[in-house]
Amino acid sequence: MITLIMAEDHQMLIDGVTSFFEFDEEIKIIGSVNNGEDLVKLVALKQPKVVITDIRMPKMDGIEATKRIKKQFPHVHVLTMTMFDQPEAIKQMLQAGAIGYILKNSGIKMLSKAILTVSKGEKFFDPNVAFNFLNDFIDDTITIGKSEKVVLSNREKEILLLIAEGKTSQEISENLFLAKSTIDTHRKNMIRKLELSSGSELVKYAIDMKYQF
Structure with a gap:
């Protein structure tokens, strides 16, 4: 053990x-x-x-x-x-x-x-x-280690940068002219892709990675 x-x-x-x-x-x-x-x-x-x-x-x-x-x-x-x-x-x-x-x-x-x-x-x-x-x-x-690097789409990266700036899903939807439900779906997909446990973990990840895209 x-x-x-x-x-x-x-x-x-x-x-x-x-x-x-x-x-x-x-x-x-x-x-x-x-x-x-x-x-x-x-x-x-x-x-x-x-x-x-x-x-x-x-x-x-x-x-x-x-x-x-x-x-x-x-x-x-x-x-x-x-x-x-x-x-x-x-x-x-x-x-x-x-x-x-x-x-x-x-x-x-x-x-x-x-x-x-x-x-x-x-x-x-x-x-x-x-x-x-x-x-x-x-x-x-x-x-x-075998590379399992997560590839985010350009749209996901765009949303992640806005999350890092502290914007809510509603604010992001207005900024990108997308439905709030679409932003929420992107959030869920990123949490799954990045193997995170929650929305707050996604926020922390977004802040940590803000200048690396």
């Missing part, structure tokens, strides 16, 4: 992942926290096999938390799950001691594969991050 602790400042994402693995026979979530300080404390208390952590968190970010965890408990394997695909962010997490790095929009199947891989002490990388700077970290144990 792979014991797992998850650190993420959005509780809804934790709840979604926890729900998915609730009856999994290989992976068991034994704790979750919303900031880096509590992550270090909980790891010290429970010493899981794998830690999933975001980078940006309150009190202590994932980079510093990973450094402290790996210094005290080198046998604990750290998997980064974040929206940040910038080279510097990836480098800092790997230098801190993480051996896995996936993006939040990669899907639950890739997350499962990443957990299983890093639990064996092997490296796992999302295929949608740049690898031209990772030569120092790549070796025979590396696994590159």
